[in-house]
Amino acid sequence: MTERIFLSSPHMSDEGYEQQYVKEAFDTNWIAPLGTNVDRFENELAAKVGSKAAAALSSGTSAIHLALKAAGIEKDDIVFCSTLTFSATANPIIYQNAIPVFIDSDYETWNMSPKALEKAFEKYPQVKAVLLVHLYGLSADMDQIVALCIKYNVALIEDAAESLGTYYKGQHTGTFGDYGIFSFNGNKIITTSGGGMLVSNNEERISKARFWATQSRDQARHYQHSELGYNYRMSNVVAGIGRGQLKVLDNRVKKKNYIYNFYKNNLSDLEGIEFMPNNEWDKPNYWLSAMTLTGKIRPIDVMDALENENIESRPVWKPMHIQPYFEKYDFVGTDVSEKLFENGVCLPSDTKIMDEQLERIVKIIRGLW
Numbered sequence: 001m002t003e004r005i006f007l008s009s010p011h012m013s014d015e016g017y018e019q020q021y022v023k024e025a026f027d028t029n030w031i032a033p034l035g036t037n038v039d040r041f042e043n044e045l046a047a048k049v050g051s052k053a054a055a056a057l058s059s060g061t062s063a064i065h066l067a068l069k070a071a072g073i074e075k076d077d078i079v080f081c082s083t084l085t086f087s088a089t090a091n092p093i094i095y096q097n098a099i100p101v102f103i104d105s106d107y108e109t110w111n112m113s114p115k116a117l118e119k120a121f122e123k124y125p126q127v128k129a130v131l132l133v134h135l136y137g138l139s140a141d142m143d144q145i146v147a148l149c150i151k152y153n154v155a156l157i158e159d160a161a162e163s164l165g166t167y168y169k170g171q172h173t174g175t176f177g178d179y180g181i182f183s184f185n186g187n188k189i190i191t192t193s194g195g196g197m198l199v200s201n202n203e204e205r206i207s208k209a210r211f212w213a214t215q216s217r218d219q220a221r222h223y224q225h226s227e228l229g230y231n232y233r234m235s236n237v238v239a240g241i242g243r244g245q246l247k248v249l250d251n252r253v254k255k256k257n258y259i260y261n262f263y264k265n266n267l268s269d270l271e272g273i274e275f276m277p278n279n280e281w282d283k284p285n286y287w288l289s290a291m292t293l294t295g296k297i298r299p300i301d302v303m304d305a306l307e308n309e310n311i312e313s314r315p316v317w318k319p320m321h322i323q324p325y326f327e328k329y330d331f332v333g334t335d336v337s338e339k340l341f342e343n344g345v346c347l348p349s350d351t352k353i354m355d356e357q358l359e360r361i362v363k364i365i366r367g368l369w
């Protein structure tokens, strides 16, 4: 069997930047959840995306949790949440004992539909926050969504876990709302093996998030706690990997873009295939190349054919409002996200992939038609 081709696997820099920063942490014995790599990774990421402040955390999920907390979300508050996403977007709403209301996607962006969002505002005027995702590195339609959040005076949190390197009209995703989060999980465009970042222009709220993330230790000689705390900080070793990875982010985006265009140019003529949207205002990072199939060849046929050749692919996320755990919560929209789930496939988008491998994948898929 030939070597497995992955959907999206860790890809360290050829230059060894990550090891250099990790070595520094060892040499200075800063193997702790604080240190210069953490401080610098926070500053470097904030500068890259154009945000005033950032807190490095143990995961993207913990960053979403602290974003909700920083936005003042508490028990029984309603939070509008993109339905077409990974469960990690929605779970922290439950950690806060708040109530998610799931919002449909539209075909133009695959992300939160501004029309469905407006309907939701009319139905739930007491809503406290909007939590949207930039799926697969495609940006949501921010002008319309930001305008609605301003009109209804609610906090906006962007789950940009999949969209580091994605720009909407020249502005980095994750910086439009009150809070943005990024993930450095193993399959993301850059990885630290696991980790996350919370960003905001509100420096006071970011220091508060750091405080909660370090068990809410009050300033006292003894251990004193006036608030509930969490162990959510990123370690100085992990942050070293992040600093190295950040240096190659632009190259990774270029390669993902190449992969997307390769598939698009070589598969678009097949009946029933449509690639994820490419809006003129969106400069995606193309984290995963995804397509929908509406003809007689189904996503499962493509995924099985690839798996038989030891090639990883996966379905588009199953929407939250039809997940057994979340189906009791309300949903506003039509059937767009369900259709994207039924018809969608994510193709191998590993930045280490070679042209021969892309050609093989295209050949296998074309062979089904």
Ligand SMILES: Cc1ncc(COP(=O)(O)O)c(C=O)c1O
Binding pocket: 058, 059, 060, 061, 062, 085, 086, 088, 089, 133, 159, 161, 162, 182, 183, 184, 185, 194, 195, 196
């Ligand atoms: C959309 C989305 N949100 C949140 C997360 C959670 O990030 P993490 O795995 O770093 O907790 C992920 C990925 O894992 C994701 O894809």
